Amino acid sequence: MRVGLAGLGYWGPNLARNFDELADLVWLCDADPAARETYAARYPKARFTSDFAEMLADPGLDAVVVATPVPTHYELARRALGAGKHVLVEKPPAMRATEMDELVRLAEERDLVLMPGHLLLYHPGVLKLKELIDAGELGEVLCVYGNRQNLGIVRTNENALWSLGVHDLSVILYLIDEEPVEAIAHGRDFLTSGVEDVVFCYLRFPSGKIAHMHLSWLDPHKMRRLTVVGSEKMVVFDDMELERKVTVYHKAPWKRAETYGEWQTRSGDIHIPKIATDEPLKLECRHFLRLVSGDGDRRKVAHDGAMVVGALERLTESLRSSRIANAGQLV
Numbered sequence: 364m365r366v367g368l369a370g371l372g373y374w375g376p377n378l379a380r381n382f383d384e385l386a387d388l389v390w391l392c393d394a395d396p397a398a399r400e401t402y403a404a405r406y407p408k409a410r411f412t413s414d415f416a417e418m419l420a421d422p423g424l425d426a427v428v429v430a431t432p433v434p435t436h437y438e439l440a441r442r443a444l445g446a447g448k449h450v451l452v453e454k455p456p457a458m459r460a461t462e463m464d465e466l467v468r469l470a471e472e473r474d475l476v477l478m479p480g481h482l483l484l485y486h487p488g489v490l491k492l493k494e495l496i497d498a499g500e501l502g503e504v505l506c507v508y509g510n511r512q513n514l515g516i517v518r519t520n521e522n523a524l525w526s527l528g529v530h531d532l533s534v535i536l537y538l539i540d541e542e543p544v545e546a547i548a549h550g551r552d553f554l555t556s557g558v559e560d561v562v563f564c565y566l567r568f569p570s571g572k573i574a575h576m577h578l579s580w581l582d583p584h585k586m587r588r589l590t591v592v593g594s595e596k597m598v599v600f601d602d603m604e605l606e607r608k609v610t611v612y613h614k615a616p617w618k619r620a621e622t623y624g625e626w627q628t629r630s631g632d633i634h635i636p637k638i639a640t641d642e643p644l645k646l647e648c649r650h651f652l653r654l655v656s657g658d659g660d661r662r663k664v665a666h667d668g669a670m671v672v673g674a675l676e677r678l679t680e681s682l683r684s685s686r687i688a689n690a691g692q693l694v
């Protein structure tokens with residue numbers, strides 16, 4: 364499998380390292396000569412270019428990985444699919460649902476893989492959550508909520524929803540596996556005008572399940588946590604923990620017949636399943652290569668990606684209307 368990668372900034376080199384190990388990394392493309400120079404010695408067998416088109420023109424290239432800034436994703440992914448290459452594109456692959464739909468259509472027409480780089484979907488801890496839910500271990504899932512908070516890094520070109528929320532949104536939609544019927548976001552741009560530092564999101568799904576996300580770089584807690592509340596058990600995935608990434612609480616409400624329908628609560632064992640320490644990015648890259656080789660459901664990853672972009676767009680619209688109501692800086 365011959366792979367080319369565009370974007371050698373902060374994140375791209377992690378993808379380059381993995382694809383160099385798992386496949387044939389034959390092209391590296393970056394607009395910045397300093398970035399190309401930095402990696403020239405590390406990848407002596409790869410060809411370097413500043414020109415994305417030059418890389419795409421190689422008929423021997425099977426797949427392209429896009430790790431450039433978000434506003435460039437759609438255009439680069441569209442060109443790569445147009446050139447008949449399979450594409451792994453960093454999240455989100457497009458900033459608008461119509462653009463994402465176009466990418467999905469293009470990939471389907473040409474039977475190509477279009478996979479968004481939703482890293483957390485390959486985290487063994489998240490896979491464990493999905494396994495527990497699908498096995499019915501938690502009973503019926505009632506609600507899911509994510510906390511992604513810290514003090515910093517303060518972004519000025521991307522709000523907390525786009526910078527932090529894509530991760531949790533991809534996981535929530537993956538776990539619930541339904542398209543939200545309601546998507547509401549509220550937030551405030553305290554530090555940089557027009558860029559929300561604190562965002563609260565609410566999602567409601569056709570089955571009645573609900574979800575919430577608290578996204579902020581203006582917070583005393585460093586949290587990377589996802590909680591799933593089921594009717595039988597509750598489970599927490601905490602990415603800040605080294606050894607207890609997933610904790611299953613045998614806690615639930617229940618009704619005793621003789622108390623005339625009054626709700627009681629039950630608190631039982633707390634269970635910490637062993638979670639593999641495999642690097643999620645390696646698992647993500649492996650999954651992509653497997654899809655390219657014809658194994659697995661290549662349409663599903665593209666459709667799941669479109670669901671994330673669709674929800675992001677609706678949350679963004681909702682946030683925009685709350686922004687008008689909140690006009691005026693506090694800091």
Ligand SMILES: NC(=O)c1ccc[n+]([C@@H]2O[C@H](COP(=O)([O-])OP(=O)(O)OC[C@H]3O[C@@H](n4cnc5c(N)ncnc54)[C@H](O)[C@@H]3O)[C@@H](O)[C@H]2O)c1
Pocket residue numbers: 369370371372373374375392393394395398413415430431432433435453454455480481482
């Ligand atoms: N999955 C994750 O956990 C994770 C983490 C960090 C970043 N990311 C994603 O990775 C992507 C890149 O982020 P980053 O922080 O590395 O950005 P960055 O700004 O550090 O690097 C981007 C690189 O792309 C190059 N570039 C820009 N336009 C180009 C073009 N048209 N052709 C070739 N090269 C071009 C720039 O010169 C730069 O070197 C973003 O989509 C980001 O969301 C994902």
